[in-house]
Amino acid sequence: MKTNVAKITTFALALFVLLFAPSAFAEESSSQLSSKKRDQISENCGSIRQSLKLLQRSDARTRTYYGAIYETALSKYITPLNLRLVKNDLSSVALINLQTALATSRSNFSADYIDYSKSLEELIAIDCRLEPETFYNKLVSTREKREVLQDDVKTISTLLTNSVKSVEIIKENLDD
């Protein structure tokens, strides 16, 4: 009877260690990491905030630049071309789908930029000298939002490249 109890206890202990040891280890390492980073964030707070402010300005400039090109591509090229193709009974489903996808992606880009900018502004507003942990957590979430924005840019670039390819196909298939 005693051996059975001992076996069950050993099994339960082993199960507990297997289930919780990795997370306990992870928590320990993350707290070590954060304590290391905490000091660095507090020490370099001034320069970090300065870098973030510069980034905020350059991001605004990039957004305007890219936004203008997307707008031009859609309103001065793709939309008029689709209209002209329809009028000539040559409408291309691929190009119409591309136009819709591009318009959607452009509004996603705009919405994601707003989301990212809000996060970046909140990050800059945090006093990293006094609240390094809050600052780092916000930095991590801002990075994720920046990643989404980067994906949007890549998606739109792919759509625009595909649009060029589709027009090339239409051109090749035209009768002289």
Next chain:
Amino acid sequence: MIKLPSFHKTPAPDSSQNLTPGAKHLLILGASAVGITFLTTAVSLKLYHDSGDIYLDRSRPGFLPEEDESEKDKDDADFVFSDTGKITREALEEYLKNLRLELDRLNEFSDPYGATPLSDESLGI
């Protein structure tokens, strides 16, 4: 014994009693106008911020376009593909030539919104 002159303090006239009904109405009108202005300005600023327009607006201090940006905007080709007319090879060639010029401008920035500027190394963390 010297008799000191006594000063009688005359009560200050009650300004509200002296106001004519017209002046009172004017005062209320002025105060209401100022109150409404404050309220509408506060609501507009709240909407401006919450809608996210503040982040897209580059006319706010610190985000004004630089001189070279304005010059570039002026230099931009003003090509618009016409939505009328026959579809010919020449028309599509012209379309592609101009569209490619626009798309080449996208390569001006290497890796826009890349992860590097927010990395621990870049920020010195």
